[in-house]
Amino acid sequence: MSGAALLELDQVACRRGGRMLFEDLSLILEPGGAALVTGPNGIGKSSLLRLAGGLLAPVAGTVRRPVPVALADDRAALDERLTLGRALEFWARQDSTDPAVGMQAMGLAHLDAVPVRILSTGQRKRATLARVISSGARLWLLDEPANGLDAEGLERLAAAMARHRKSGGGILTASHQALGLDDAQPVKLR
Amino acid sequence: MIALTLREIRFAASSGHALLSVIFFLLVATLFPFAIGPDTPLLARTGGGALWIAALLAALLPIERLVEPDRASGILDQLAVRGNSDEGVALAKLIGHWLSFGPPLMLAAIPAAALMKMPAYALLRLELGLLAGTPGLAALTLMVGAIVAGLRSNGALAGLLMLPLAVPILIFGAGMGEGRDLAAFKLLAAVSLLLVAVAPFIAGAAIKAARD
Numbered sequence: 001m002s003g004a005a006l007l008e009l010d011q012v013a014c015r016r017g018g019r020m021l022f023e024d025l026s027l028i029l030e031p032g033g034a035a036l037v038t039g040p041n042g043i044g045k046s047s048l049l050r051l052a053g054g055l056l057a058p059v060a061g062t063v064r065r066p067v068p069v070a071l072a073d074d075r076a077a078l079d080e081r082l083t084l085g086r087a088l089e090f091w092a093r094q095d096s097t098d099p100a101v102g103m104q105a106m107g108l109a110h111l112d113a114v115p116v117r118i119l120s121t122g123q124r125k126r127a128t129l130a131r132v133i134s135s136g137a138r139l140w141l142l143d144e145p146a147n148g149l150d151a152e153g154l155e156r157l158a159a160a161m162a163r164h165r166k167s168g169g170g171i172l173t174a175s176h177q178a179l180g181l182d183d184a185q186p187v188k189l190r
Numbered sequence: 191m192i193a194l195t196l197r198e199i200r201f202a203a204s205s206g207h208a209l210l211s212v213i214f215f216l217l218v219a220t221l222f223p224f225a226i227g228p229d230t231p232l233l234a235r236t237g238g239g240a241l242w243i244a245a246l247l248a249a250l251l252p253i254e255r256l257v258e259p260d261r262a263s264g265i266l267d268q269l270a271v272r273g274n275s276d277e278g279v280a281l282a283k284l285i286g287h288w289l290s291f292g293p294p295l296m297l298a299a300i301p302a303a304a305l306m307k308m309p310a311y312a313l314l315r316l317e318l319g320l321l322a323g324t325p326g327l328a329a330l331t332l333m334v335g336a337i338v339a340g341l342r343s344n345g346a347l348a349g350l351l352m353l354p355l356a357v358p359i360l361i362f363g364a365g366m367g368e369g370r371d372l373a374a375f376k377l378l379a380a381v382s383l384l385l386v387a388v389a390p391f392i393a394g395a396a397i398k399a400a401r402d
Contacts, residue, residue, distance in 0.1 A: 075264030
């Protein structure tokens with residue numbers, strides 16, 4: 001797979017709360033590629049992902065993101081009052097896709113009728129990832145996707161990421177746990 | 191955009207918040223005659239103003255659930271990642287909120303006016319005033335709700351921020367009850383229009399600022 005880059009950060013700097021988190025960061029993510037952001041807590045990994053997703057504006061440098069993105073952070077962004085199936089369907093409608101794809105991939109099909117508010121931490125994480133998988137976006141931004149996942153969930157996540165990359169998608173992730181992305185380009189923040 | 195508006199209406203209906211505002215409004219309308227006494231002319235004269243205060247307080251009720259839950263759960267961020275502008279999201283919320291707040295309040299004004307022993311023409315003027323004024327109240331609720339989203343003890347702060355800003359609506363809305371011309375109505379509509387026009391931009395900017 002070749003083609004235009006999915007994400008280009010050019011000498012990006014990020015400042016939050018009056019503090020410079022990182023400066024002069026450049027990164028190019030090609031189709032099928034993955035980048036793993038590492039660094040100590042509070043160094044700005046989540047901010048980098050939010051910057052890539054367009055939720056934060058860089059104080060210097062440019063962010064080019066020509067493809068749709070999907071973001072998974074520590075918030076599921078699902079309506080607590082709805083059942084899991086309906087809550088995921090809301091986002092699938094926004095993306096004009098099928099929510100069943102993500103639910104199958106993360107093994108959530110049996111929780112379809114369960115209200116979001118009674119889901120466990122791990123199930124919430126799976127639902128967050130299911131939303132990303134269903135989104136059809138070519139660039140995935142995964143902020144600590146392994147948090148709260150059990151071994152089976154991790155396997156499903158690794159399989160989904162491998163499929164996504166095979167079909168020309170890209171992944172930018174920040175994680176303290178091994179995700180099976182051994183060939184990912186390292187992005188060290190310090 | 192339409193999906194977002196429908197989502198607002200559905201949640202206002204299913205969570206009971208729309209009903210809560212109406213019940214609150216009717217409760218004030220019921221209490222007021224108890225406080226004033228069964229003096230029909232006095233009730234009819236002051237009823238319009240009392241109902242406007244009730245409408246104002248009813249508008250304050252949903253202020254904490256309009257923006258904050260969506261911010262805290264990450265839904266606003268997810269909408270932004272998908273390329274929706276924050277202003278567009280705010281506009282959808284404004285329309286959805288007014289539809290679940292304005293018309294039910296106008297319906298509730300009918301029994302409320304009866305409790306106040308208001309004559310038919312006064313009810314008509316009240317309804318006309320509510321039609322023009324509730325969009326402005328909805329816009330204020332949205333703006334202040336977005337500004338205080340993410341702050342601690344935001345409920346009390348929201349009241350302090352919103353009530354002074356609602357004074358023009360209160361003045362011209364209650365002013366509708368006096369006289370038979372439409373001067374107060376025109377001013378009320380003008381104030382309301384201004385609030386509706388700026389609300390998506392102010393609420394959108396507040397949502398953006400809360401992200402930083």
